Amino acid sequence: xxxxxxxxxxxxxxxxxxxxxxxxxxxxxxxxxxxxxxxxxxxxxxxxxxxxxxxxxxxxxxxxxxxxxxxxxxxxxxxxxxxxxxxxxxxxxxxxxxxxxxxxxxxxxxxxxxxxxxxxxxxxxxxxxxxxxxxxxxxxxxxxxxxxxxxxxxxxxxxxxxxxxxxxxxxxxxxxxxxxxxxxxxxxxxxxxxxxxxxxxxxxxxxxxxxxxxxxxxxxxxxxxxxxxxxxxxxxxxxxxxxxxxxxxxxxxxxxxxxxxxxxxxxxxxxxxxxxxxxxxxxxxxxxxxxxxxxxxxxxxxxxxxxxxxxxxxxxxxxxxxxxxxxxxxxxxxxxxxxxxxxxxxxxxxxxxxxxxxxxxx
Numbered sequence: 411x412x413x414x415x416x417x418x419x420x421x422x423x424x425x426x427x428x429x430x431x432x433x434x435x436x437x438x439x440x441x442x443x444x445x446x447x448x449x450x451x452x453x454x455x456x457x458x459x460x461x462x463x464x465x466x467x468x469x470x471x472x473x474x475x476x477x478x479x480x481x482x483x484x485x486x487x488x489x490x491x492x493x494x495x496x497x498x499x500x501x502x503x504x505x506x507x508x509x510x511x512x513x514x515x516x517x518x519x520x521x522x523x524x525x526x527x528x529x530x531x532x533x534x535x536x537x538x539x540x541x542x543x544x545x546x547x548x549x550x551x552x553x554x555x556x557x558x559x560x561x562x563x564x565x566x567x568x569x570x571x572x573x574x575x576x577x578x579x580x581x582x583x584x585x586x587x588x589x590x591x592x593x594x595x596x597x598x599x600x601x602x603x604x605x606x607x608x609x610x611x612x613x614x615x616x617x618x619x620x621x622x623x624x625x626x627x628x629x630x631x632x633x634x635x636x637x638x639x640x641x642x643x644x645x646x647x648x649x650x651x652x653x654x655x656x657x658x659x660x661x662x663x664x665x666x667x668x669x670x671x672x673x674x675x676x677x678x679x680x681x682x683x684x685x686x687x688x689x690x691x692x693x694x695x696x697x698x699x700x701x702x703x704x705x706x707x708x709x710x711x712x713x714x715x716x717x718x719x720x721x722x723x724x725x726x727x728x729x730x731x732x733x734x735x736x737x738x739x740x741x742x743x744x745x746x747x748x749x750x751x752x753x754x755x756x757x758x759x760x761x762x763x764x765x766x767x768x769x770x771x772x
Contacts, residue, residue: 414755415752415755415756418751418752418755419752422745422748422749425748426741426744426745426748427513429740429744430509430512430513430737430740430741430744431509433737433740434505434509434512434737437733437736438505440731442731443499443501443731443733444499444525444526444730444731444732444733445492445495445496445499445501446731447526447730447731448495499525512737516738516741519532521734521738521741521742522734522738523734524727524732524734524735525730525731525732525733525734525735526730526732527732527735531734531735531738531739532738534723534735535720535723535738535739535742538718538719538720538722538723539719539720540613540719541613541712541717541718541719541720542712542719542720542721544613544634544638545634545637545638545641545711545712545717545719548634548638548642549638549641549642549645550645552638552642552646553642553645553646553649554649556646556650557645557646557649557650557652557653558649558653558689558692560576560650560653561649561650561651561652561653561654561656561657561692562653562654562657562680564576564577564650564654565653565654565655565657565658565661566657566661566676566680568654568658580647580650580651581647583643583646583647584647584648586643588640588641588643588710588711589710589711589714591640591643592636592637592640592710592711592714592715593714595636595639595640596610596636596714596715599636600636608632608633608635608636609632609633610715610716611715611716611717612633612716612717613630613633613634613717614626614629614630614633615629615633636715637711637712637714637715637717640711640714640715641711649692652691652692653688653692656688656689656690656691656692657684657688659688660684660687660688661684665683666679666683666684669682669683693754693757709721709722709724709725713725720739723735723739724736724739727739
């Protein structure tokens with residue numbers, strides 16, 4: 411197992427490098443770089459695309475200055491000013507040199523500083539991390555705590571009225587888009603049109619630091635109730651059906667019939683034999699569920715509930731062409747995703763020690 415983990419760790423390097431190369435290359439062809447953003451703000455346009463007249467990204471742009479600079483909104487500005495902007499953003503160097511410098515800095519855990527926030531990328535991520543951890547952790551935990559028992563119950567009672575009406579509820583939950591469900595929760599329970607039970611924004615109240623310990627805990631859960639519910643619903647539906655189907659496949663196998671023929675009780679068969687094998691695929695789906703909630707669904711949920719987390723940070727960085735934040739978060743989250751994949755394999759072995767990845771690869 412040690413050799414397998416070592417190989418997986420070594421594969422992280424080319425995989426992560428490939429991710430960075432592809433995204434860096436794509437960015438070179440996206441119009442409206444940070445220099446265009448600065449020029450648009452200077453001219454009061456607000457959005458770089460309102461005045462963009464063609465040409466590539468700021469990192470590719472042609473000669474510096476005036477009408478021939480290749481930058482939208484640069485008309486009439488002195489070439490020295492444009493050249494200074496290029497030096498400030500590092501665009502006075504060719505793309506390959508900028509990419510190699512960026513990777514070398516990342517290897518030394520130097521992720522640079524945001525173009526527009528005057529704060530390092532690491533400090534910015536640490537500042538936004540609590541919101542995304544809250545959504546990802548609680549949503550994944552609740553999804554597993556609810557979906558696994560429900561999926562097992564549906565498998566054991568397959569074809570019964572219980573299985574039928576719970577399947578109907580799950581299908582409805584899966585069909586509702588997360589953002590639509592989040593808006594519905596706001597309208598119904600956050601003072602949109604009906605009840606004012608939960609707060610509209612933030613993770614804590616303004617006077618949170620003045621509260622006692624239990625009051626702080628209660629205030630925290632009061633604030634996260636709606637966003638966590640909205641981010642859990644799609645993962646809950648998928649995981650429940652995954653658990654049910656996995657248990658149904660195992661229940662129909664010959665070793666289960668043999669165990670029953672030996673006189674074992676249904677509970678002994680289910681939790682002594684079926685559970686370990688059926689849970690393998692559920693555990694394999696853990697990284698996808700957690701990473702999906704942590705990185706993907708958080709963008710919409712954070713925006714709707716006015717939560718200042720990593721999803722919203724990534725969206726704003728993409729709109730503003732804040733490249734250090736874009737590539738820094740991409741590198742860090744890509745690394746986390748690859749490490750979580752290795753953790754999933756370790757959980758495989760923990761649940762079923764019979765699994766030997768080294769023998770399979772050999």
